[in-house]
Amino acid sequence: MKLRARYFDGKTSAAASVDLELFAQGRMVLHQGATIREFELSQLKISARIGNTPRRIYLPEGGVCELSANDALDQWLSHLKAHDLQHRVFRLERYWPQALAAFAIAAVLAWAGIRYGIPALAARAARVVPTSVDTVLGNQTLEILDHGWLSASQLDERRKAELERQFAQLTAGLDATHHYRLELRHGDKIGANALALPSGIVILTDELVALAQDPNEIAAVLAHEIGHVVHRHALRMLLQNSASAVLMMAAFGDVSSVSHLAAAAPAVLVQAKYSRQFETEADDYAYDWLRQHHIATHYFGDLLKRLEKQGGGSKLNFLSSHPQTAERIRD
Amino acid sequence: MNQSSVDSVRPDTTTARHPAENARYPFEFRAQGGEYFRIWIVNLALSLLTLGIYSAWAKVRRLRYFYGSTSVAGSSFEYHGEPLKILKGRAIAAAMIVPYSIASRFNPVLALVLLLAFLCALPIFLVKSRRFQNRMSSWRGIRFDFLGSYREAIRIQIGLSVLVSFTLGLGYPYWLYARERFLIGRSSYGTEQLEFNARAGSYYGAFLMAGVIILVVIVGAALLLHPPLAKLNTRHAAELGLGVWRVIAFFALVAIAFVMARAVAQARIINATFGNTTIGGHEIKCELSGTRLAWISVTNALMTFATLGLYAPWARVRMLRYQFASMSLQTYGSLDEFVASESAQVSATGSEVGDLLDLDFGL
Numbered sequence: 001m002k003l004r005a006r007y008f009d010g011k012t013s014a015a016a017s018v019d020l021e022l023f024a025q026g027r028m029v030l031h032q033g034a035t036i037r038e039f040e041l042s043q044l045k046i047s048a049r050i051g052n053t054p055r056r057i058y059l060p061e062g063g064v065c066e067l068s069a070n071d072a073l074d075q076w077l078s079h080l081k082a083h084d085l086q087h088r089v090f091r092l093e094r095y096w097p098q099a100l101a102a103f104a105i106a107a108v109l110a111w112a113g114i115r116y117g118i119p120a121l122a123a124r125a126a127r128v129v130p131t132s133v134d135t136v137l138g139n140q141t142l143e144i145l146d147h148g149w150l151s152a153s154q155l156d157e158r159r160k161a162e163l164e165r166q167f168a169q170l171t172a173g174l175d176a177t178h179h180y181r182l183e184l185r186h187g188d189k190i191g192a193n194a195l196a197l198p199s200g201i202v203i204l205t206d207e208l209v210a211l212a213q214d215p216n217e218i219a220a221v222l223a224h225e226i227g228h229v230v231h232r233h234a235l236r237m238l239l240q241n242s243a244s245a246v247l248m249m250a251a252f253g254d255v256s257s258v259s260h261l262a263a264a265a266p267a268v269l270v271q272a273k274y275s276r277q278f279e280t281e282a283d284d285y286a287y288d289w290l291r292q293h294h295i296a297t298h299y300f301g302d303l304l305k306r307l308e309k310q311g312g313g314s315k316l317n318f319l320s321s322h323p324q325t326a327e328r329i330r331d
Numbered sequence: 332m333n334q335s336s337v338d339s340v341r342p343d344t345t346t347a348r349h350p351a352e353n354a355r356y357p358f359e360f361r362a363q364g365g366e367y368f369r370i371w372i373v374n375l376a377l378s379l380l381t382l383g384i385y386s387a388w389a390k391v392r393r394l395r396y397f398y399g400s401t402s403v404a405g406s407s408f409e410y411h412g413e414p415l416k417i418l419k420g421r422a423i424a425a426a427m428i429v430p431y432s433i434a435s436r437f438n439p440v441l442a443l444v445l446l447l448a449f450l451c452a453l454p455i456f457l458v459k460s461r462r463f464q465n466r467m468s469s470w471r472g473i474r475f476d477f478l479g480s481y482r483e484a485i486r487i488q489i490g491l492s493v494l495v496s497f498t499l500g501l502g503y504p505y506w507l508y509a510r511e512r513f514l515i516g517r518s519s520y521g522t523e524q525l526e527f528n529a530r531a532g533s534y535y536g537a538f539l540m541a542g543v544i545i546l547v548v549i550v551g552a553a554l555l556l557h558p559p560l561a562k563l564n565t566r567h568a569a570e571l572g573l574g575v576w577r578v579i580a581f582f583a584l585v586a587i588a589f590v591m592a593r594a595v596a597q598a599r600i601i602n603a604t605f606g607n608t609t610i611g612g613h614e615i616k617c618e619l620s621g622t623r624l625a626w627i628s629v630t631n632a633l634m635t636f637a638t639l640g641l642y643a644p645w646a647r648v649r650m651l652r653y654q655f656a657s658m659s660l661q662t663y664g665s666l667d668e669f670v671a672s673e674s675a676q677v678s679a680t681g682s683e684v685g686d687l688l689d690l691d692f693g694l
Contacts, residue, residue: 006405006406008471008472008473009472010472010473010671011670011671012473012521012667012668012669012670012671013470013471013472013473013521013666013667013668013669013670014471014667014668015405015406015471015666015667047395047409048395050370050392050395050396050399051362051363051366051367051370051396051399051400052361052366053361053395053396053398053399053400053407054399054402054407056409063472064472066406066407089373089377089392092369092373093366093369093370093373094369095369096365096369098373099368099369099372099373100372102372102373102375102376102377103372103375103376105376105379105380106372106375106376106379109376109379109380110379113379136438242432246383
């Protein structure tokens with residue numbers, strides 16, 4: 001088998017046209033004009049095939065042959081069983097069915113990793129991180145909220161004391177590392193709402209207190225918020241979002257700038273999905289608490305329904321940070 | 332020409348050893364979208380299967396594909412980066428960046444200190460990154476190199492960026508020019524240093540042109556679409572609908588103007604930068620058109636978005652094909668006389684820091 005190639009000596013850029021004669025025993029003869037040189041396969045380094053880009057055969061003295069007869073060269077190497085591991089990668093890349101199978105595997109792996117792998121790893125990692133980190137996570141959030149989002153609670157002292165007592169009952173016997181504290185506020189811009197900060201602070205707005213028709217409804221909401229703290233959702237969210245961002249970067253970083261926009265869309269969906277998973281986990285906590293204290297579970301759903309009626313829920317389920325109310329109401 | 336290694340060889344008249352003097356060689360880019368898609372998707376699958384370790388091999392395969400697909404005067408480029416070195420560089424780069432990204436959430440003061448330290452080290456990364464990229468690239472068996480010094484890099488990257496902020500951005504085109512002059516003018520092919528002959532004026536011209544496009548479109552659109560206020564006040568409610576459409580049309584025109592302006596500036600800067608580079612007396616020509624560039628980037632972005640990212644490999648290939656199609660090499664004399672230079676090893680860390688931070692360190 002004779003192949004045309006261009007020879008470079010590695011010392012200058014001069015190109016010489018050469019013929020490479022390949023023999024079945026693994027011998028290569030280089031014809032350059034009348035000059036003949038012989039090489040054994042073991043002396044040569046042959047570049048791995050990628051697409052149909054030119055191949056290079058590196059000679060022991062530092063010279064290199066550039067040739068585009070990929071199939072003929074591969075035939076020779078196959079015959080000699082001299083293909084390296086990289087050639088298997090090429091076989092995957094060469095044809096659509098193999099490449100699409102790789103795509104399917106990648107898609108399933110990415111999905112499973114995002115759906116189960118990352119949350120499980122984050123939960124495990126969170127167990128190692130000391131709870132003191134939670135305090136740092138949201139330590140300025142309350143100050144920020146108090147500047148322009150919330151104002152002082154307008155509830156009377158008796159009602160406040162009642163809520164404090166309820167909160168103390170809910171947090172009694174919980175882990176000592178979180179400093180649970182109830183902060184009552186008037187929810188100027190956020191209306192009827194309850195928030196949990198990772199350090200253990202639970203914010204409850206006057207509007208939500210007014211919306212509740214039974215103390216048990218308040219208890220359910222507070223339990224839901226405490227659930228966020230107990231399960232360390234803020235830390236896990238941080239870990240999960242960072243891990244999924246790295247995964248997306250690995251996937252799309254290769255194809256560069258045009259895809260930044262396209263890669264942002266799945267990232268938003270993934271983060272919304274994580275958020276909904278955490279809401280469900282906090283709901284579980286609330287329902288469990290109600291059951292343990294022999295309180296009918298419908299109180300939680302009642303308040304959720306009233307909240308939705310008042311706020312008008314979004315129909316874009318897959319984009320929403322909370323599951324749909326109908327899914328959250330359980331018996 | 333050094334013939335010591337081939338002195339047993341008779342001059343071969345059938346080869347391109349003595350190409351016609353003053354020839355014009357177009358750059359050729361033979362990559363195909365489908366082929367690159369398959370490489371990309373297999374890279375992705377293997378990277379996921381190996382929890383990211385394969386990504387270093389993936390990077391090498393991708394770059395070898397793109398380099399190998401690019402040729403001029405009958406010879407293709409070659410990328411020599413070694414996956415293990417890149418993996419090591421990546422690990423070191425991550426070890427430097429992760430503490431910062433953690434600190435930025437928990438400890439703003441520490442984050443600021445780390446950021447400052449990082450900014451001070453940036454010129455060093457710039458030099459190391461460029462040196463690695465150049466030394467890992469070859470054409471006709473001869474490697475490129477980068478001879479820029481840290482001192483020059485510090486002067487440009489830190490000194491000039493201070494100047495840019497003091498001049499409220501007016502110094503930016505000059506900074507861009509100085510950076511390219513450093514990165515290209517200090518690059519070499521074998522022993523031959525590249526010559527960078529662009530003038531800072533061309534960079535200012537590019538930005539000026541972009542400014543003019545935006546200004547003309549905004550003023551024109553405003554005049555065309557904005558009815559006199561007095562008239563608007565007397566309109567009926569039904570006609571206000573028309574007003575909404577006018578506002579939408581106005582913003583659409585402004586968006587188009589920005590895309591156009593960006594592409595025109597980009598094309599002019601690339602043309603000025605590469606079109607004024609010579610290697611051993613041979614000239615690189617670069618004739619990108621701003622409108623074509625704008626059309627390709629807009630349609631690429633739309634298609635990529637519509638296909639949830641699957642079109643991205645085709646988009647990349649399409650853009651590169653156009654960019655190389657507008658480039659050529661004008662030779663004056665033989666291309667055979669470049670001589671290889673000796674160069675030491677260089678680590679991949681700088682280049683990987685650039686990759687992780689998405690810094691545009693070149694190529």
